[in-house]
Amino acid sequence: MADLLPADTHPFVRKIESVSLFALSGPEREALATLPLQVADYAAQQDVVLEHDRPNRCFAVLSGLAATYKTTRDGRRQVLAYHVPGDLPDFQSLNLEVLDFSICAVSALRIGFVGHDALRAMFHAHPRLVDAFWRATLIEGSLSREWMLNNGRRESYPRMAHLFCELMVRLEIVGLASDHSCHLPITQYELGDALGISSVHVNRILKELREGGLITLSGGRLKVHDWAALRKAGEFDPTYLHLRSTDS
Amino acid sequence: MADLLPADTHPFVRKIESVSLFALSGPEREALATLPLQVADYAAQQDVVLEHDRPNRCFAVLSGLAATYKTTRDGRRQVLAYHVPGDLPDFQSLNLEVLDFSICAVSALRIGFVGHDALRAMFHAHPRLVDAFWRATLIEGSLSREWMLNNGRRESYPRMAHLFCELMVRLEIVGLASDHSCHLPITQYELGDALGISSVHVNRILKELREGGLITLSGGRLKVHDWAALRKAGEFDPTYLHLRSTDS
DNA sequence: CGACTAGTTGAACGACGTCAACCGTTGTGG
């Protein structure tokens, strides 16, 4: 079921255009827009790919939220990154035969698979696109470094504040948040997996943030009531997102 | 002060050869070996590059140990990765204008700088090398994901055991460890920055590991006395290192 | 010899985890 979308809304075109350091040529844009996408839907909690898989395709998030995670042998889970529409969460599979992480759906998720062959053919025809995609993976790396600093060296209150700041900014960029409010159907248990703390403690920190008037998270919706305060609490500096047009 | 080394010991050749999925051609090896290197030496604790720099070159570790780190605003430091000889710690600077991390020398460090221009020219002439270098950065990403799991979800005892396992394996690969013993002139304070714990606690965990007969760390030397036990304690599975020839 | 640095250890404290109870909502089947 190949699904062709109009070029300007095609996820690859939007993403690469926003990431690359040069303006895409017509043929390059065309090549991206005509990449054959295999669309698939996942319910929350379902896994898309698993550690030790050897995929021959990678995928883009079309809608919904995905999470990269790893688990220890005794089953403790650590979420390493969230992926918003436009992201290419397992792009490394193109050059790394066996996956070292799993990716699951956080909310209802629609993704588009692209075969490695098709990508390699495109790169052969349009070598500049390699730089652009490479850059996309490097930006993901930058996010993960900030995540490491956040989880390693900030206590849970600023840590959670930082996470909410990042999510809000990234969702705003792709048009999924407005007025500092976004759809975020995530359980407190899952939040704990991302922050490296227990769900009980998540609950307490959420309460603190709520009673401080910074945010509310309920009914699957995150609302930031005091952006300046949240940003300050999380020591949030968006430089590491490598945005090209800075706002807020 | 350009410094030309014999091709088989040239750090780029060794590294890319060990990382790439295809055998390098003569001209490719030649191009790597003749990359002009600007050699520089750093004392322990000195910074090589700093967050917010906009470098026009990147570097390879020639000898010694380097560390990538970030700091919070109030000065708490988190080490994100260690780099052994052959590694390309800031290769992302080629496609990411402004650095989002700093790199410092852990022990006496010798590095070789290569200008971005020279690299780009080489990639233009030998497009397959792009894949190889890309793959090198992806493997670094894999290490950082395991690091995130380790620091996020393991307690300090297994966490430290895991770190020592990784360092030992990586140093063995580049010939800097033998008999499960290696030069590791690192203070307990710095170890704490890597593991996200205080130096006092590092001391106590080291004592536990020592009294359990697993390792000793003194006089700038790490000795593993019971590799099987250390590996078990750290739940260490080297898959994430993406080695091509597995040993031990 | 004194000053400095890294390591070592104890004691008190704090952050976060664990356990357990309870509540509210949702969904399902009799």
Place this chain on the structure above:
DNA sequence: CCACAACGGTTGACGTCGTTCAACTAGTCG
């Protein structure tokens, strides 16, 4: 339509891991 199970959120009590502070030791360098 109601009963009830299942699940996520909320809260308290208590335990543990790791931090902080502080004192002391040992090695090194001038």
